[in-house]
Amino acid sequence: SAVISQKPSxxxxxxxxxxxxxxxxxxQVTMMFWYRQQPGQSLTLIATANQGSEATYESGFVIDKFPISRPNLTFSTLTVSNMSPEDSSIYLCSVYTTEAFFGQGTRLTVV
Amino acid sequence: GESVGLHLPTLSVQEGDNSIINCAYSNSASDYFIWYKQESGKGPQFIIDIRSNMDKRQGQRVTVLLNKTVKHLSLQIAATQPGDSAVYFCAETRANSKLTFGKGITLSVRP
Known part of the structure; x- marks a missing residue:
């Protein structure tokens, strides 16, 4: 299993x-993922955070808006840049070992 | 706190009854399927999984059924309890890569 600490909440x-x-x-985990969950919606994958190389972004998400760091095998950051109210969502970190584990999420409100 | 299930379809069941939650998945090449439970203010929690070489798998009070012919997945919860009230998501993946989540259903248990 894996225990994930995500902050801020x-x-x-x-x-x-x-x-x-x-x-x-x-x-230490090889695969780390960042998801977005908009209000009342399911989870959508933003990107896969790769250790030692640039993140791999899904369609509709770009590095300038959501820069990601992965300095080692236990840590990653996601930045939501130049925020607008449409970015109000829950952002979730996930890791994959034998199954996918999720952090508690960050509930972001942009005003 | 705000419920992520406000805009999702709702299944309402009587406490003690059995619940059946259905999911249609999209990729016929997916070979691994997972059901997650998400309570308000928390990240998704693993419930049960099934691989494509099986059509049924049982856990404690839960059973997952897979019909690959029609790309359909279901979660059965026996003797539903108030603590089962949550949003339920199915997810699919191929070769243990990124997860694709279904739309989600809110399960509401009536006392």
């Missing part, structure tokens, strides 16, 4: 600013 941000979300895992 929630934040209220002004439009035009940026927020960096941190994800810490209690063991």
């Amino acid at each position: 929630r934040d209220i941000c002004q439009r035009g600013t940026s927020l960096t979300i941190q994800c810490q895992v209690d063991s």
Whole structure:
């Protein structure tokens, strides 16, 4: 199993600013993922965070808007840049070992 | 806190009855399927999984059925309890890569 610590758990941000979300895992994992869950919706994969190389982004998501860092096998960050109210969502970090484990999520509200 | 299930379809069942939650998946090449439970304010929690070489798998009070012919997955919960109230998501993946989530259903248990 894997225990994931994600922070902050929630934040209220002004439009035009940026927020960096941190994800810490209690063991080394190869695959880390960032998901977005908009209000009342399912989870959508933003990108796969690769250790030692650039993240792999899904269609509709770009590095300039969602820069990701993966400095080692236990840690990753996701930044939501130049925020607008449409970015208000829950952002979730996930790791895959024998199954997919999720952090508690970061509930972001942009005003 | 805000419920992520506000805009999702709702299944309402009487406490003690059996629940059946259905999911249609999209990729006929998917070979691994998972059901997740998400309670308000939390990340998704693994319930049960099934691989494509099986059509049924049982856990404690839960059973997952897979029909590859019609790309259909179902989750059966026996003797539904108030603690089962949550949003339920199915997810599919191929070769243990990224997960694709279904739309989600809110299960509401009536006392």
